[in-house]
Amino acid sequence: xxxxIASRVLWLVPTIGAMALVTFLVMHxxxxxxxxxxxxxxxxxxxxxxxxxxxxxxxxxPLPQQFLIFLGKAVRGDFGKSFVYKTRTVxxxxxxxxxxxxxxxxxxLALAIAGGLALGILAAVYQNRMxxxxxxxxxxxxxxxxNFVLAVFFIILFSFVIPLFPTGGWDSPRNWVLPTVxxxxxxxxxxxxxxxxxxxxxxxxxxxxTARAKGLGERPVIFxxxxxxxxxxxxxxxxxxxxxxxxxxxxxxxxxxxxxMGRFFVLSMTxxxxxxxxxxxxxxxxxxxxxxxxxxxxxxxxxxxxxx
Amino acid sequence: xxxxxxxxxxxAGALAAAAARxxxxxxxxxxxxxxxxxxxxxxxxxxxVIVLLCLIAIFADVxxxxxYTKTNFGRLNEPPSHDYPLGxxxxxxxxxxxxxxxxxxxxxxxxxxxxxxxxxxVPIGALSGFLGGRVDLALTRFVDVMYAFPRLLFVILxxxxxxxxxxxxxxxxxxxxxxxxxxxxxxxxLAIKEKEFVDAARALGVGFGRLLTxxxxxxxxxxxxxxxTFGIPEAIFTEAALxxxxxxxxxxxxxxxxxxxxxxxxxxxxxxxxxFPSIAIAITMLSFxxxxxxxxxxxxxxxx
Numbered sequence: 202x203x204x205x206i207a208s209r210v211l212w213l214v215p216t217i218g219a220m221a222l223v224t225f226l227v228m229h230x231x232x233x234x235x236x237x238x239x240x241x242x243x244x245x246x247x248x249x250x251x252x253x254x255x256x257x258x259x260x261x262x263p264l265p266q267q268f269l270i271f272l273g274k275a276v277r278g279d280f281g282k283s284f285v286y287k288t289r290t291v292x293x294x295x296x297x298x299x300x301x302x303x304x305x306x307x308x309x310l311a312l313a314i315a316g317g318l319a320l321g322i323l324a325a326v327y328q329n330r331m332x333x334x335x336x337x338x339x340x341x342x343x344x345x346x347x348n349f350v351l352a353v354f355f356i357i358l359f360s361f362v363i364p365l366f367p368t369g370g371w372d373s374p375r376n377w378v379l380p381t382v383x384x385x386x387x388x389x390x391x392x393x394x395x396x397x398x399x400x401x402x403x404x405x406x407x408x409x410x411t412a413r414a415k416g417l418g419e420r421p422v423i424f425x426x427x428x429x430x431x432x433x434x435x436x437x438x439x440x441x442x443x444x445x446x447x448x449x450x451x452x453x454x455x456x457x458x459x460x461x462m463g464r465f466f467v468l469s470m471t472x473x474x475x476x477x478x479x480x481x482x483x484x485x486x487x488x489x490x491x492x493x494x495x496x497x498x499x500x501x502x503x504x505x506x507x508x509x
Numbered sequence: 510x511x512x513x514x515x516x517x518x519x520x521a522g523a524l525a526a527a528a529a530r531x532x533x534x535x536x537x538x539x540x541x542x543x544x545x546x547x548x549x550x551x552x553x554x555x556x557x558v559i560v561l562l563c564l565i566a567i568f569a570d571v572x573x574x575x576x577y578t579k580t581n582f583g584r585l586n587e588p589p590s591h592d593y594p595l596g597x598x599x600x601x602x603x604x605x606x607x608x609x610x611x612x613x614x615x616x617x618x619x620x621x622x623x624x625x626x627x628x629x630x631v632p633i634g635a636l637s638g639f640l641g642g643r644v645d646l647a648l649t650r651f652v653d654v655m656y657a658f659p660r661l662l663f664v665i666l667x668x669x670x671x672x673x674x675x676x677x678x679x680x681x682x683x684x685x686x687x688x689x690x691x692x693x694x695x696x697x698x699l700a701i702k703e704k705e706f707v708d709a710a711r712a713l714g715v716g717f718g719r720l721l722t723x724x725x726x727x728x729x730x731x732x733x734x735x736x737x738t739f740g741i742p743e744a745i746f747t748e749a750a751l752x753x754x755x756x757x758x759x760x761x762x763x764x765x766x767x768x769x770x771x772x773x774x775x776x777x778x779x780x781x782x783x784x785f786p787s788i789a790i791a792i793t794m795l796s797f798x799x800x801x802x803x804x805x806x807x808x809x810x811x812x813x
Contacts, residue, residue: 219654227666345798346791347746349753349769353787356776368777448661452753456773466662467754470669478666485662 206498213490220486221275221479225268228475258284271479281476285469291480294465299484301371302454302461306446308377309384313442317389318435321396325404325431326423336393343390349452352383356456369458380457384449388442395438399431406430433504440493447485538731538808545807552803558796565609566616573606578761586779596781599771604781607763608789614675614764615745615793622682622744623737630687631726631733634694639702639721649695655688664747668756678757682744690736697729704728731808738804742797749790765790 246254255261258281259270274281280291320336327333343351359379360368370376403409404427412426454463462481469477546552565572581601589596595604637648655663664681671677701707702725710724749766751757758764765786772782 216654223654224666227670341795341798345742345794347749347794349750349773350787350790353769353773353776353783354791356773357780357784361777361780444659448659451665452750455754467665467669467756470666471756482662482666485659489659 202501209494209497213487213494216490217483217487218272221272221483222268224479224482225271228473228478229264258282275479275483280480283469283477284474285472285477291476294477295462295480295484298460298462298465301459302450302463305377305380305384305454305459305461306443306450308381309446309450310388310442312381312385313388313392313446314439316385317392318396318432320389320393321435322400322423322428324393324397325400328401333397336397340390340393340397343386343388344394347452348383348387348449349456351386352379352453352456355379355383369456371459376457380453380459383457384446384453387449388445391442391445392435392438395435396431399434400427403427403431433500436496436500436503439496439499440489443492444489447489542804542807546803549803549806551799552807555796555799555803558792559800562612562793562796563616566613569609569613573603573609575603575606577602577607577610577763579603579606586775586782588779588781595785596779598768598782599775604768604785607768608765608785611763611765611768611786611789614758614762615748615790617675618678618682618748619741619745619797622679622686622747623740625679625683626686626690626740626744627733627737629683630690631694633687634691635698635721635726635729637691638695638698639725645695648691652688652691655685660685661747661750665751665754665756668751673751673756673759675758675762678748678751681751682747686740686744690733690740693732693736694729697732698725701725701728735801735805735808738797738801742794742801745790745793745797765793 252261259267262270271281278292280295283289283291283294286294317340320339324333324336356368356379359365366379367376368379404423409422409427412422417426450459450461451463451466453459454461455467462484465477466481466485468474469481579602581597583601584593584597585601586599587593587597587601593603593605595608598604598607633648637645663685667681667684668677671680707720707724710720715724748757748764749769752764752766753770755767755770758767760767768786769783769790772779772784772786776783
């Protein structure tokens with residue numbers, strides 16, 4: 202077991218390294234350069250000025266060397282200065298914005314898990330009755346409709362028609378409600394669908410029948426016997442869930458004006474802010490890789506049949 | 510042994526093998542599937558909407574009352590009225606016409622990107638599963654790395670580097686989308702290549718290419734079809750998301766995602782700018798999801 206954990210943790214290093222390399226290659230293999238922006242209205246720079254700037258930011262060195270320098274610094278937590286926000290280091294920006302994204306993501310994920318499990322259990326227990334249809338349609342809507350479209354509907358409904366929540370911002374917990382719900386709906390739908398299918402299977406299993414036969418009431422049968430077993434396959438979903446919440450947050454953050462990391466994701470890419478792109482991609486990527494690892498270990502801990 | 514068999518004998522054997530197994534069983538499976546699909550009301554409703562959307566996309570030039578670039582600076586950001594059924598945008602362009610042309614982009618991306626995804630993913634997955642050994646190991650490692658990358662993140666990265674445009678959207682979705690289908694094809698091929706009828710065909714001297722394309726792949730088709738039907742709404746979503754953040758379709762070509770992205774900034778003053786395209790995206794995505802669910806249930810009742 203310990204050996205398994207150790208080898209998985211060690212595997213994180215090449216995985217994140219490969220992500221860094223792919224991102225680096227995509228950035229540099231495509232036409233254009235941060236010194237010579239293709240954007241309309243950009244200031245044309247004289248060749249000398251371009252050369253000076255390249256020397257300052259280390260862009261004049263050969264690519265393999267640039268990549269190694271980046272790796273060496275990144276390991277020590279130094280991602281360099283942002284090309285766009287010239288007065289701040291990338292690390293300063295991340296330290297300020299990542300906790301906000303993390304808070305939003307955690308709240309959304311908690312809501313998704315709680316809501317998804319509740320909907321899934323209700324649907325399975327009342328199969329082919331009203332609750333089943335309600336939860337299945339809610340799940341389908343959450344899965345099918347993009348979150349930025351849901352956000353538009355929510356703002357119209359809950360900010361304009363029934364003015365309950367503000368349209369954006371992040372100052373008070375009242376501002377947190379709409380972004381969290383919007384971000385949570387897609388993973389909630391996936392969890393609900395999965396829980397329903399998994400519960401239906403477990404409810405028909407022999408040991409559930411045994412539990413009923415020995416005279417247990419509906420509640421202990423569902424929560425003690427069925428849910429425990431139905432939960433195991435749902436745990437495997439948590440890895441992709443983290444990815445969905447992470448990438449979903451760019452859109453939700455930009456619509457609800459949340460000052461998180463998501464905003465920098467798109468801005469840095471369109472602005473060819475190399476240090477910022479690398480930092481944002483790697484933060485997301487490393488976070489996801491670690492979470493996948495945690496989920497895998499959790500899976501083993503929950504299901505005693507699994508041995509590493 | 511294959512060398513000593515006369516060429517005509519090999520062909521006849523292959524034909525006999527092909528006629529004996531996959532075709533007969535295949536037809537009945539497909540016919541069964543279509544019957545189950547036709548009985549699924551929700552899926553059929555989705556299918557009807559999809560056909561309508563395709564017709565709108567094809568006949569956009571005839572259906573749209575105005576060209577999508579036609580501006581009217583006297584009437585900016587107007588709410589729906591008799592002249593403009595869905596209002597006008599910030600440049601005084603007819604929202605209704607732009608919505609109609611927007612269907613064209615969505616359908617083109619949804620269907621076109623899947624063609625690319627299948628053309629890349631299926632051969633790679635099939636070869637990987639069929640050849641095994643070192644080729645398989647290298648391909649699965651590569652697929653695993655690609656799979657670990659959050660997909661939308663990679664697509665946005667590729668798009669912002671290549672620049673906006675329809676062709677680049679195809680490239681970006683094609684580059685990333687094939688991974689899932691390759692994985693699925695590989696798993697299928699791995700299972701099927703151990704079956705007796707493949708051994709039989711091989712014993713009869715069927716060549717490598719023919720064995721793969723005529724005997725193995727047709728039997729691996731069901732999950733591929735299911736994966737394609739779910740890939741279409743995913744591609745439509747990707748295009749909408751890319752255009753929403755401004756790295757998708759180049760203006761002035763209208764795209765629903767782009768209209769939502771531009772319109773949501775003025776949601777307080779001009780609600781119609783983002784609400785109508787949002788509804789269009791929602792309806793399209795739901796229709797494809799219902800249809801996809803129906804196709805999956807019809808072809809593979811066990812997968813539900």
